[in-house]
Amino acid sequence: MLIDTHAHLNFKAFEDNLDEVVKRCEELKMSVINVGAQYETSKKAVEITKYKNFYASLGLHPIHVFDEDFVLDEYKKIYTDKVLAIGETGLDYFHSPKSEENNKPITPKVISKQIEVFEEHIKLAKELDLPLILHGRNSKDDFTLQTVYFDIFKILENHKYLNGVFHCFSGSLMEAKTIIDNEMYIGFTGIITYPNAQDLRDIVNYLPLDRILIETDSPYLAPQKYRGKTNEPIYVEEVARQIAEIKNLSLEKVIDTTWENAKKLFKI
Numbered sequence: 618m619l620i621d622t623h624a625h626l627n628f629k630a631f632e633d634n635l636d637e638v639v640k641r642c643e644e645l646k647m648s649v650i651n652v653g654a655q656y657e658t659s660k661k662a663v664e665i666t667k668y669k670n671f672y673a674s675l676g677l678h679p680i681h682v683f684d685e686d687f688v689l690d691e692y693k694k695i696y697t698d699k700v701l702a703i704g705e706t707g708l709d710y711f712h713s714p715k716s717e718e719n720n721k722p723i724t725p726k727v728i729s730k731q732i733e734v735f736e737e738h739i740k741l742a743k744e745l746d747l748p749l750i751l752h753g754r755n756s757k758d759d760f761t762l763q764t765v766y767f768d769i770f771k772i773l774e775n776h777k778y779l780n781g782v783f784h785c786f787s788g789s790l791m792e793a794k795t796i797i798d799n800e801m802y803i804g805f806t807g808i809i810t811y812p813n814a815q816d817l818r819d820i821v822n823y824l825p826l827d828r829i830l831i832e833t834d835s836p837y838l839a840p841q842k843y844r845g846k847t848n849e850p851i852y853v854e855e856v857a858r859q860i861a862e863i864k865n866l867s868l869e870k871v872i873d874t875t876w877e878n879a880k881k882l883f884k885i
């Protein structure tokens with residue numbers, strides 16, 4: 618079964634056409650995990666699980682940690698058996714928080730707040746026995762802030778909770794190796810279809826298929842074929858197709874194996 622392991626149909630971009638987008642997923646008989654980025658969008662993700670084969674993940678994205686508090690008990694209240702993961706959570710050295718001034722550099726204060734909230738997510742994931750959906754992004758210009766994947770990894774190690782997926786991976790081969798050597802998963806989006814993403818395609822080629830998940834990160838990051846359009850879960854097939862091409866495998870093989878991987882990680 619085709620599965621988009623990271624979508625945001627719970628975001629405003631789908632406010633007016635959610636039913637149609639869901640219908641297109643149903644026609645393909647695919648599964649979708651909608652991922653929360655704040656309390657309200659986590660709630661909305663749970664609401665969308667009323668559709669068959671739609672699941673949710675609960676979390677407060679690191680770029681939102683100054684917009685609202687992460688209240689663990691509140692998140693626990695919206696947990697159902699269709700919630701398969703906690704996140705997205707992690708660290709973001711790229712965006713300054715929305716509530717801070719624009720273009721302000723990432724400060725130690727920002728990072729320590731992100732760590733504090735991330736650690737609360739780990740606590741919740743442990744309590745509910747769920748995997749984490751991890752977000753990491755390096756700074757675009759600060760050379761001291763290029764270690765996001767290792768920083769996230771170190772925190773997971775400290776908490777002895779190496780359980781989850783690094784979604785929308787954009788790191789190095791060394792970082793990818795660390796992740797798979799510890800039996801965690803790596804999620805790839807439509808970015809791997811972009812002409813300038815050869816480095817990422819080389820990493821896909823290196824990684825064993827049984828560590829890879831496919832995702833869209835809808836409404837963002839539409840694959841090359843649909844670039845400029847609003848991304849939606851059905852386009853995850855383009856990600857699978859690209860992986861099949863890189864690894865010289867059939868599309869079916871990639872769809873089947875990434876489904877098995879998702880089933881295993883998220884206990885579907």
Ligand SMILES: [Zn+2]
Pocket residue numbers: 623625652705834
């Ligand atoms: Zn996302």
